[in-house]
Amino acid sequence: MIALEKRPQPSRAWAMATPVAAVLATMIAGGVLFVALGKDPLAAIETIFWEPLFGEFSFYYRPQLLVKGAPLVLIAIGLSLGFRAGIWNIGAEGQYIMGAITGAGVALAFYPMEAWYIFPLMVIAGALGGWIWAMIPAVLRVKFGTNEILVSLMLVYVAEQLLASMSLGLLKNPEGYGFPGSRNLQQYPSAYNADLIEGSGMHWGVVAALIAVIFAYVLLNRHMLGFHIRLTGEAPKAARFAGVRPARLVLFCLGTSGALAGLAGLFEVSGPSGQISIDFNAGYGFTAIIVAFLGRLHPVGILLAGLLMALTYIGGDIAQSQMGLPAAAIQVFQGMLLFFLLAFDILTNFRIRFGKAEVA
Amino acid sequence: MSVPLLSIQGLTKAYPGVVANDHVSFDIQEGEVHALLGENGAGKSTLVKMIYGLVKPDSGRMLLRGEPFAPAQPRAARADGIAMVFQHFSLFEALSVAENIALGMEDPPPMRDLATRIREVSETYGLPLDPFRVVGDLSAGERQRVEIIRCLLQQPQLLIMDEPTSVLTPQEVKILFETLRRLRGEGRSILYISHKLEEIRALCDHATILRQGRNVGECTPSETTAREMAEMMVGGILQTPRRAGREFGAVALDVTGLSVPSPSAFGTALKNVHFAVRRGEVLGIGGVAGNGQDELLxxxxGEIPADADAVRLNDVPVGHLGPVARRRLGLLAAPEERLGHAAAPDMTLTENALLTGSVREKLERNGFIRWEAARAFAERIIAAFDVRTPGPDNAARSLSGGNLQKFVIGREVLQDPVVLVVNQPTWGVDAAAAAAIRQALLDLAAQGTAVVCISQDLDELMEISDRFAALNEGRLSAPRPTAELSVEEIGLMMGGAHGMEVAHV
Structure with a gap:
């Protein structure tokens, strides 16, 4: 018989090892999946993990890593603050969309004027857009005790409808020959979030993501607010006893994660994507949930996890085009990562004991 | 001598790092009330869990009426006529008594028949109980009756009771003892676990004393003094807390007309509570669990806000302030629940020291944490209160109950409070740690702090408090000097038998 036994205190070794173990287990289980699909598992895994970094076209893929990783990290950092406190913002995707709409809206309002302050204003507008969208579930929870998981998730679909309406109506490019979608901000220098070093993939969003990592690290490890966030997640009653006001924490955590998601949307729409369009959102807001957990809700962990997740995205695309793997297989592969992570996670707090001889 | 009902022979059970039971042997005769006596952590719970089939012994054996007995699970133990009333009730508050009992049965009869049987049993044993009442409305004593009746419906030969009186008023204890004596009269045996010596002397025929997992002695309680038993239990001379002669100063904490609605569906509303505590005074607040103690704390x-003027500290209204502001003014508290309320289980002792110490010990500057200072504060608590732990980096949950409680109380005591409010300061704590904590509270009072001690342990309150008041359904009786109170009066202050009576059959 196998039994789980609670450890007297969480194992640090396992807390560090679980992400690695989860990645390895995902490779194995993913390999089995690829075999079942009739593909060479080693080649598939090599394509996903090796090709983008060291393959023939890595000069193209490496910048992509930053481009795809930055929004994931930025959003996941915000989410992790709430997740640490037991405040579940599942609607980052919606906040991401809203940040993009408000940010792009500011840019398009100034078009075609050129001025240095346009981009900073867009950044503020983007953060504000995401923040406002996240304040809806926050205020509803604080005032009426609604469930922020449901409200934030449902607001994603509202945001998607709004996005479609914007690309077909208010923000539609008047010179776009009737096609849906806004003007391309890449052709509007004052609003374009270009690579800071040409061809590096390093745009302002990457900088913002790095700043967010440092900010979150300092907050959680050095500041009373971060201590209160962790305390609320670990022992809500103890947090109240310590003097934490739960309502304020809900507003802060949801607000911050919304603002960061909004920023991610703004940097995406003004940079790599360039325009508001019906299918602007690519699921970063949901994938960031996996990234947050894969990174153990720890800022540095999230940075690494964001890059890893970006790698599987890029590698997955390559595997799709080169090996003909179905897109669903790649999604299953990514889902496995979270699944294995949560499964291995139990070893941080529990040890496995194999049954021993029965008593005579 | 006849064959004992249950013979325990050399039972041993080890957990990683600790031997919970080390070759424990004793016999329980038919028709006997047998006490199992020991401090917390002496191995009483492990032992009864083995008898009840919840834990398997590493070695040793049990004989039930001379036959080998090794229950694989509680169901097997129940089938052999062993029943157990746990210290913590497992009842659903939203369901009725009969529904709760049916849930625990393997093969429940129709509700009407069950209700009839519940009535029969409750009348036979003097435990009146309406099967159709909702458990959420019952007092702790009545809930315990539900558990006892649930057991009695199985017609057990051996009834195990784990600390049954910790939730009862003195009057309710009397009723319980009547019932237990009646059961003994029918030839049933009872294994009675407790650390309350006077109760054991009043009720039990025989006592087995455990210390650190070993059987360290047996005695006939009626022929042994409580002190002798206590010293067997502790294995040394027991220190009684000393009270220095104290001068009471000005009123430090003044509570006037405090009324607060219940914070949850099954909580208790506080109704027009009045009391005042002076500097240097210990006010003891007794009462059965669930009568508003948690709410009062x-x-x-400051966790539950009240009217500003309902709570005054040194004549400053503080009722509307939150915990941080109150700490700044010197009103500190230590709640009952160590893990999860007073301390965060998975956080280190340093982080837990920061939890309440941040303001008064200046462990933060402009919102930034001074970790070295927090660590030093944790180390100061550990040293001053003899907390047994490898160091301040260990998680709170790795400490034993007594050690963590010393840490939690020490954390507040060292912050030099003006008023300290504690709830159940020695609940589930071994005798040595309990004595240390009580002494610390008395010393604190001697230094001029006003102490409010909320507790369900009447002996404790008699020992340390200058005045005594009781909480009953959210109302507080008028405080009276402890010295002039008798146990009967205290029982009546606590609400008597909460509407229960011994059925005079």
Whole structure:
């Protein structure tokens, strides 16, 4: 018989090892999946993990890593603050969309004027857009005790409808020959979030993501607010006893994660994507949930996890085009990562004991 | 001598790092009330869990009426006529008594028949109980009856009771003892676990004393003094806390007309509570669990806001302030629940020291944490209160109950409070740690702090408090000097038998 036994205190070794173990287990289980699909598992895994970094076209893929990783990290950092406190913002995707709409809206309002302050204003507008969208579930929870998981998730679909309406109506490019979608901000220098070093993939969003990592690290490890966030997640009653006001924490955590998601949307729409369009959102807001957990809700962990997740995205695309793997297989592969992570996670707090001889 | 009902022979059970039971042997005769006596952590719970089939022994054996007995699970133990009433009730508050009992049965009869049987049993044993009442409305004593009747419906030969009186008023204890004596009269045996010596002397025929997992002695309680038993239990001379002659100063904490609605569906509303505590005074607040103790602590700590003027500290209204502001003014508190309320289980002792110490010990500067200072504060608590732990980096949950409680109380005591409110300061704590904690509270009072001690342990309150008041359904009786109170009066202050009576059959 196998039994789980609670450890007297969480194992640090396992807390560090679980992400690695989860990645390895995902490779194995993913390999089995690829075999079942009739593909060479080693080649598939090599394509996903090796090709983008060291393959023939890595000069193209490496910048992509930053481009795809930055929004994931930025959003996941915000989410992790709430997740640490037991405040579940599942609607980052919606906040991401809203940040993009408000940010792009500011840019398009100034078009075609050129001025240095346009981009900073867009950044503020983007953060504000995401923040406002996240304040809806926050205020509803604080005032009426609604469930922020449901409200934030449902607001994603509202945001998607709004996005479609914007690309077909208010923000539609008047010179776009009737096609849906806004003007391309890449052709509007004052609003374009270009690579800071040409061809590096390093745009302002990457900088913002790095700043967010440092900010979150300092907050959680050095500041009373971060201590209160962790305390609320670990022992809500103890947090109240310590003097934490739960309502304020809900507003802060949801607000911050919304603002960061909004920023991610703004940097995406003004940079790599360039325009508001019906299918602007690519699921970063949901994938960031996996990234947050894969990174153990720890800022540095999230940075690494964001890059890893970006790698599987890029590698997955390559595997799709080169090996003909179905897109669903790649999604299953990514889902496995979270699944294995949560499964291995139990070893941080529990040890496995194999049954021993029965008593005579 | 006849064959004992249950013979325990050399039972041993080890957990990683600790031997819970080390070759424990004793016999329980038919028709006997057998006491199992020992401090917390002496191995009483492990032993009864083995008898009840919840834990398997590593070695040793049990004989039931001379036959080998090794229950694989509680169901097997029940089938052999062993029943157990746990210290913590497992009842659903939203369901009725009969529904709760049916849930625990393997093969419940129709509700009407069950209700009839519940009535029969409750009348036979003097435990009146309406099968159709909702458990959420019952007092702790009545809930315990539900558990006892649930057991009695199985017609057990051996009834195990784990600390049954910790939730009862003195009057309710009397009723319980009547019932237990009646059961003994029918030839049933009872294994009675407790650390309350006077109760054991009043009720039990025989006592087995455990210390650190070993059987260290047996005695006939009626022929042994409580002190002798206590010293066997502790294995040394027991220190009784000393009270220095104290001068009471000005009123430090003044609570006037405090009324607060219940914070949850099954909580208790506080109704027009009045009391005042002076500097250097210990006010003891007794009462059966669930009569507003947790709410009173939360209102005083600032977790539940009240009217500004309902709570005054040194004549400053503080009722509307939160916990941080109250700490700044010197009103500190230590709640009952160590893990999860007073301390965060998975956080280190350093982080837990920061939890309440941040303001008064200046462990933060402009919102930034001074970790070295927090660590030093944790080390100061550990040293001053003899907390047994490898160091301040260990998680709170890795400490034993007594050690963590010393840490939690020490954390507040060292912050030099003006008023300290504690709830159940020695609940589930071994005798040595309990004595240390009580002494610390008395020393604190001697230094001029006003101490409010909320407790369900009457002996404790008699020992340390200058005045005594009781909480009953959210109302507080008028405080009276402890010295002039008798146990009967205290029982009546606590609400008597909560509407229960011994059925005079």
């Amino acid at each position: 939360a209102v005083l700590s």
